[in-house]
Amino acid sequence: MTQQERQRIAAGLADGLSYAEIARRIDRPTSTISREIARNGGPSDYRPQQAHQATTHRARRGTPVPPRAAGPAAGTEGGSDSLAAAHEEIVDLAVGSGMPRMTARVHVDLILAEDGRRTAAELTRRLGVSPASVSLSVNYLVEHGYVRRERDPQRRRDIYVIDDEAHYHSIATSAQETLVVARAARAAAELHGPDSPVGQRLAKGGLFLERMVTDMMESADRWRGLLM
Template structure:
């Protein structure tokens, strides 16, 4: 029932949503609950990386019997609150939650390198979920893939130049959109309202993209 207490089945669906990399808002929508309810539930029961539905349900029942408040959100290992905040910011920009978790784990690793097995164990998710997240990061230039020929496995790497490559890929994609808009404008007719609107949009995207790439080239030395 919307607005009532979370059931054990609700908590299992929350755990499944976290494993699939869904945002808190999407999990809330599927359960027909406020996003704040889902956020509090996860924060008070181990956070997105350690949420366990059975333990969460038992802990909630025990707190209700004792009448004691839930532990504060900052409870847990040092840095967990900061990491959760960074992940939330990434999700708000459109990055899938699990993808954001994988990216952050790589960024915070000592040498910026992890294998798929290490990511699976550290984040407690399935190899398939890690594969989807890593493929997204590689596709968008945030991470590169190296091959370990001796052990026949991939190693995923975040290096300083990743920031530059991610901007370069994003810029190329925006330029493709600009070219598509320009072509559509010509097809519609540059003397029509639709054609003029598309032509203006294409010109804007092209200029902004070229300026961004020039800026990235100019300041790339900061990453050296």
Template sequence: MPGGRLTQQERQRIAAGLADRLPYAEIARRLDRPTSTISREVARNGGPGGYRPQDAHQATVQRARRGTPSPPSAAGAPGGAMEEEIIELAVRSGLPRMTARVHVDLLLSEDGRRTAAELTRRLEVSPASVSVAVNFLVQQGYVRRERDPQRRRDVYVVDDDAWYHSIVISSRQTLESAQAATAAAQTYGLDSPVGQRLAKVGAFLEQVSLDLRESADRCRDLLA
């Protein structure tokens, strides 16, 4: 699978795929690229309805020349509205807003990488807020931490396999809840109403955990 930045020709093919209403996964397959690369590329350059391959390529070239990350999208900009929508979806699913903002900023970055200083500057928040957010994301498997030995700093990374690892961690936590419920059921007695209720909960959560892990393993190649 090719690596590195998208070429101008690839961006033209992305635009053609969007015009044909192809899903991101199909566009990615045709380019032999990860689906997340396509989704990030489109999201940060106008969205499905406003993507312009020449503008997107020129913006990437300019950022590379400056050697700095792109500025955060304004809420009124084409990509900004989509970014805010993703953040709201994450918040409604239970993610703290600051954590959601950090996660989305990483997702929409060119290479899925940010330092804590970059996140602090881009989101205009305190280093402590960023630290709390990235620690949670790392613990849940959404983000991994790399060490830059030359500059002695941490780099936070969202790669394609992060989604698999987050599902595995969620499955493991669900299984732990199942085991706790089963143990409590035995303590209360399986012949008691409480014990029977907890035993059912334990059996349900255990099966959900196993199914979730099996599904993640079966579908993992979609992230390759």
């Protein structure tokens, strides 16, 4: 990988792009981007100059790449290579769909918890990351309906829980967010005039989103029982 490509990776991270989008922009596999960032400080500490120098140094000395921090793919219950590969694939798929990698790692680690519960300290220790990284990731997951936050009154700490209906809750949250956009589009259509080209375009888009949300929630309600 060239130094210019590493600079574009850093720029993509600064802009909040997903690994998949960064990979598309520099015409590299997403897995290559994932490994490059993971072995050079992670998304919050990636520095293109240092990454290029470190890679050149390793190549010159013939030393192996340092192992990645323990996480869902390296520190899960069971510990087999096949399980680790499967868990890492889930993380990659989540990143490909737009979820930040650190958030995807936290999400998968919660899924792998026997009772679906972990404290912030447990997530920090298991994933080998900072408490701030865990906090940002959990806030994202809570906001999007993937997990919920519970309070332990005895030890005064938060516990993060992913239950069997997490997929339903995330779909419901996404549907509500889309519905807000749809209604805003239809309101804007009225301001532009329903007979104007812009008004018609906005009205059609808003109606399409509303119908899609209705169908999606009806389907989610119909199949919700599969999660119970």
